[in-house]
Amino acid sequence: MQSITIQLLIIDTDHNEEQARKKVIDAMDDLINEFCVQPIEKSKVVDALLAVNQAVLGFLLTGGKEILVWEDVTQYVELFMRQHNERHIDLMRMQAAQRGWKV
Secondary structure, three states: OOOOOOOOOOOOOOOOHHHHHHHHHHHHHHHHHHOOOOOOOHHHHHHHHHHHHHHHHHHHHHHHHHHOOOOOHHHHHHHHHHHHHHHHHHHHHHHHHHHOOOO
16 A cells, blocks of 8 residues: 655644644635645645645644543543544545545
8 A cells, every 4th residue: 555644743732722723724715725725835835735635634633622621632632543544544444445546
């Protein structure tokens, strides 16, 4: 199986959950806007996609801090992301097999 690895920093911005949610929405709007211009600049699309991922990670960290008071939330976020990434990989493998795609 071929894959890529994307690294994101776990950055504690001290945002509350509402601020973090708004940051995700703003980042998603930026990503959508990159697809609304012609010609589409792939490097800008990837930059915007990474910004969305970073904002979602921050949202998870913020939410985790509100739930896991006095605990190391970074471990929770790492585990949460790892589990969901593995689930996504399994889903992509299944869809590839069903549709005859090469993995």
